[in-house]
Amino acid sequence: MVASDLVVQSVANGLLLGGIYALAALGLSLVFGIMDVVNLAHGHMLMVGAYIAILIFAATGITPLVGMFLAIALMFGFGVLLQKVLLQHVVDEGLEQPIIVLFGLALVLQNVGRILLGGDARTADLGIPGNGFDLGFVFLSLPRTVTFVVSVLLIVATWALLQYTKTGQAIRATAQNRTAAKYMGIDTDRIYVITLGIGTALAGAAGALLSMIFPIDPYVGWSYLLTTFAVVVLGGVGSVLGTLVGGLVIGVSENLGALFLGGGYRNVVSLLIFLGVLLVRPQGLFGSGGGS
Amino acid sequence: MARDDTIPRRTYLKGAGATGTVALAGLAGCTLGGGGDGGGDGGGDSGGDGGGETDTGGATTSGGDADPLTIAATVPETGAFSSLGQDLMRGYELGVERMNQNLDRDVELILRDDESDAQVVREQLQTIVSNNDVNMIWGSFSSLLVTAGSAFAENQNLPFFGVAFAYEAPHRNNNYEWTFAPFPKSRDVARSTLGTLELIPEENRPSNIGIWEPNSGWGEEQADYWEETLSDAGYNVVLREVFEIGSSDFSTLISQSQSAEVEVLLSNPTPPGGITAVNQMQSNNWSPQMLKFVRAADPTAWWSALGQKGAYALMCPGWVPGLTGNGNAALRESYNATYENDSQYLPVIVGGAYNLTQTAEQAVSAAGSVAPDAVRNALLDTEFETVIGNFTFEDNGLPTEGELTSPVGQWWDGVQRLAYPDTDSERALDFRFPIPPWSER
Numbered sequence: 001m002v003a004s005d006l007v008v009q010s011v012a013n014g015l016l017l018g019g020i021y022a023l024a025a026l027g028l029s030l031v032f033g034i035m036d037v038v039n040l041a042h043g044h045m046l047m048v049g050a051y052i053a054i055l056i057f058a059a060t061g062i063t064p065l066v067g068m069f070l071a072i073a074l075m076f077g078f079g080v081l082l083q084k085v086l087l088q089h090v091v092d093e094g095l096e097q098p099i100i101v102l103f104g105l106a107l108v109l110q111n112v113g114r115i116l117l118g119g120d121a122r123t124a125d126l127g128i129p130g131n132g133f134d135l136g137f138v139f140l141s142l143p144r145t146v147t148f149v150v151s152v153l154l155i156v157a158t159w160a161l162l163q164y165t166k167t168g169q170a171i172r173a174t175a176q177n178r179t180a181a182k183y184m185g186i187d188t189d190r191i192y193v194i195t196l197g198i199g200t201a202l203a204g205a206a207g208a209l210l211s212m213i214f215p216i217d218p219y220v221g222w223s224y225l226l227t228t229f230a231v232v233v234l235g236g237v238g239s240v241l242g243t244l245v246g247g248l249v250i251g252v253s254e255n256l257g258a259l260f261l262g263g264g265y266r267n268v269v270s271l272l273i274f275l276g277v278l279l280v281r282p283q284g285l286f287g288s289g290g291g292s
Numbered sequence: 293m294a295r296d297d298t299i300p301r302r303t304y305l306k307g308a309g310a311t312g313t314v315a316l317a318g319l320a321g322c323t324l325g326g327g328g329d330g331g332g333d334g335g336g337d338s339g340g341d342g343g344g345e346t347d348t349g350g351a352t353t354s355g356g357d358a359d360p361l362t363i364a365a366t367v368p369e370t371g372a373f374s375s376l377g378q379d380l381m382r383g384y385e386l387g388v389e390r391m392n393q394n395l396d397r398d399v400e401l402i403l404r405d406d407e408s409d410a411q412v413v414r415e416q417l418q419t420i421v422s423n424n425d426v427n428m429i430w431g432s433f434s435s436l437l438v439t440a441g442s443a444f445a446e447n448q449n450l451p452f453f454g455v456a457f458a459y460e461a462p463h464r465n466n467n468y469e470w471t472f473a474p475f476p477k478s479r480d481v482a483r484s485t486l487g488t489l490e491l492i493p494e495e496n497r498p499s500n501i502g503i504w505e506p507n508s509g510w511g512e513e514q515a516d517y518w519e520e521t522l523s524d525a526g527y528n529v530v531l532r533e534v535f536e537i538g539s540s541d542f543s544t545l546i547s548q549s550q551s552a553e554v555e556v557l558l559s560n561p562t563p564p565g566g567i568t569a570v571n572q573m574q575s576n577n578w579s580p581q582m583l584k585f586v587r588a589a590d591p592t593a594w595w596s597a598l599g600q601k602g603a604y605a606l607m608c609p610g611w612v613p614g615l616t617g618n619g620n621a622a623l624r625e626s627y628n629a630t631y632e633n634d635s636q637y638l639p640v641i642v643g644g645a646y647n648l649t650q651t652a653e654q655a656v657s658a659a660g661s662v663a664p665d666a667v668r669n670a671l672l673d674t675e676f677e678t679v680i681g682n683f684t685f686e687d688n689g690l691p692t693e694g695e696l697t698s699p700v701g702q703w704w705d706g707v708q709r710l711a712y713p714d715t716d717s718e719r720a721l722d723f724r725f726p727i728p729p730w731s732e733r
Contacts, residue, residue, distance in 0.1 A: 263535030
């Protein structure tokens with residue numbers, strides 16, 4: 001019999017973790033929903049963002065909360081460059097060619113990381129004194145709480161960008177119907193460039209935040225790719241709200257799975273949810289086949 | 293042991309060489325590998341630990357043939373265990389230097405990076421053995437990589453030596469003929485855990501034991517030994533939970549440990565996993581009174597990653613600064629001379645690796661030959677005296693039960709020092725207990 005306080009603590013830990021899962025998955029969801037591109041390098045982009053924050057922290061002691069902004073800027077530039085140099089030539093050639101290009105990119109990022117930084121796992125510290133917040137019935141770890149809050153803020157900011165700016169409207173229009181958007185005078189090639197830039201920047205931000213909680217090594221991309229895919233499928237492709245809910249559900253289910261079934265089954269639970277949603281509701285909880 | 297029908301490369305090379313020799317010299321026959329009886333005395337000091345320690349470093353004299361000794365080895369220079377690769381390599385190199393001085397034969401070590409990958413271990417060893425007349429194989433780090441190397445050695449009928457290899461089951465289940473582990477095993481780790489607890493005055497001694505069990509064969513074996521040994525001694529195992537090797541989220545285990553009021557936490561995670569676990573203990577504001585992370589707390593990366601957060605942690609790396617006799621002083625002197633160091637506290641893996649080289653040297657010396665059969669027979673018949681202690685081998689390559697104490701090291705002020713057993717060395721320390729709460733650290 002599992003004590004109720006353990007269940008409450010596990011749910012709290014899962015929710016905090018789910019926030020960052022949602023941020024990590026948001027970029028994947030947007031790129032998939034708007035460009036119809038399955039970004040197999042998304043987890044490795046997250047790894048690069050994490051290393052940017054870790055290296056800044058190691059060299060200067062600056063917290064990854066600040067390093068995150070440099071990660072966002074650099075990864076946005078990387079995404080723009082990636083679209084202009086590589087993807088724009090294959091993005092209209094069907095689903096397979098971009099997948100092959102991005103799979104190759106994932107391998108390149110992994111091996112460049114290994115050569116430049118070695119295979120050792122590294123982490124960064126939050127850099128803020130204190131352990132967390134003891135609320136009596138539950139303890140909230142400081143790094144996880146901070147990353148959760150920052151993740152939710154970034155998700156809300158992304159939603160506001162898509163909802164209330166001209167660029168956001170153009171992105172949503174392109175997602176709904178690219179041809180019609182072109183006829184309405186929207187530069188859809190530019191929108192694709194911006195979309196991949198945003199998606200890559202979000203991965204970089206998530207990586208920077210994750211570096212304060214989990215160890216990062218050059219091989220970590222694949223496991224985060226799997227987790228973010230589960231979140232996207234659960235929440236619905238292209239849905240910001242769905243991604244947030246999907247992240248929280250996956251985070252909580254992983255923690256409860258570890259509690260009730262044992263640590264060895266932590267990832268099995270999220271994979272079962274992933275497969276179950278694919279069978280029962282392929283468009284996800286909030287998915288409609290369109291953009292946000 | 294199951295044998296395949298392929299002729300080992302080494303045998304082929306020997307045979308071809310012998311045939312060529314016969315053809316050229318017109319000899320009637322040729323024998324490989326001298327029989328001569330070994331003259332090894334395996335002498336080590338039994339003295340103290342002071343500056344004037346007389347320490348032979350286990351010097352041996354070799355009788356029999358003078359064939360060169362060629363050793364194949366892999367070390368994890370990259371990958372998950374890379375933080376230990378350099379120390380393992382240094383222990384081997386110092387040992388080979390000593391062997392070249394002590395044995396009446398040339399000793400050559402051929403080293404390759406195994407990338408912390410069992411498959412690469414096999415590939416690298418295959419390459420070395422295919423291109424050289426190898427006489428023995430030295431293992432890598434961790435049960436995962438060592439068992440990969442030992443499987444290859446068993447197939448090639450070559451003596452294999454492995455340290456950082458506490459897992460016992462392969463010795464019993466794989467019908468080992470050629471694999472020898474001069475290293476404390478799971479049962480020894482459990483006994484030394486009990487010994488460490490008994491250093492604590494009875495009125496302050498904790499009773500609640502928590503075991504985090506990695507989902508691996510060795511994880512289960514070590515957890516079984518801990519549970520059995522400590523339960524029999526009257527301790528309460530209040531938590532035993534399995535976790536996935538490679539897991540980076542220990543929050544559930546930490547919550548469970550806190551809820552079960554675990555006072556002594558025992559586990560054998562990987563080094564990155566152990567470091568992550570301690571970071572998450574701090575961020576979840578929980579700490580046991582005593583923490584033993586076998587293998588995870590071995591590398592110096594533990595302190596460079598955790599700093600003071602890593603203090604108090606215990607480990608069982610096979611060798612710890614503070615052990616005395618059997619070549620410990622010679623090891624320290626040669627390490628500091630070779631690597632321009634003046635530390636009194638050598639990395640623990642160096643000592644474990646150096647002990648392996650002493651075992652190999654004493655076996656070759658006792659055999660008086662580098663012939664695999666002769667070396668194996670010597671391994672089964674000789675009492676070894678190395679920097680980790682005195683021991684013999686059982687038929688399956690395990691050190692004979694009860695002969696080896698698994699020394700327990702503790703991280704303190706950035707170095708690992710011997711906490712158990714008690715010695716009179718200034719490099720040992722009084723066991724630091726209990727671990728204070730995070731708010732007081």
